[in-house]
Amino acid sequence: MYVRARAHYGAIVTLTEEGDLVLGLTLDDPLNDPEVAILAAELIADLKEEFQAVAGIAGVELPPPQSASEWREDERAMLRDGEP
Numbered sequence: 001m002y003v004r005a006r007a008h009y010g011a012i013v014t015l016t017e018e019g020d021l022v023l024g025l026t027l028d029d030p031l032n033d034p035e036v037a038i039l040a041a042e043l044i045a046d047l048k049e050e051f052q053a054v055a056g057i058a059g060v061e062l063p064p065p066q067s068a069s070e071w072r073e074d075e076r077a078m079l080r081d082g083e084p
Contacts, residue, residue: 017067020084023047024064037078044081055082 005011010026025043029036037058044056057071058079065071068084 012064014064014066016065016071016084018084020068022064023051041079041081044079048082053082055080055084057081 005025008025009028010024012022012024014022014024016022027036027040027043040058044058047053048056055071056079057065057074057077059074059076060078062074062076065074065084071077071080071084
């Protein structure tokens, strides 16, 4: 389900095979700015705290994972925080 987010473009909400909720957000980075990776890590930490989430993941062109195994194994992931 795509949702209208106030502060983030391309927000996606989906459910995994295990029934967990996944929120996906898009951060544009056309210049490969290293600050965007820092922003992504901070955003994951903030969202984990706000929603009492157990894990977060970030990567380039990374769709929301559909299972815990996909979360662990997707090679496009550049940052993982926590464990689903």
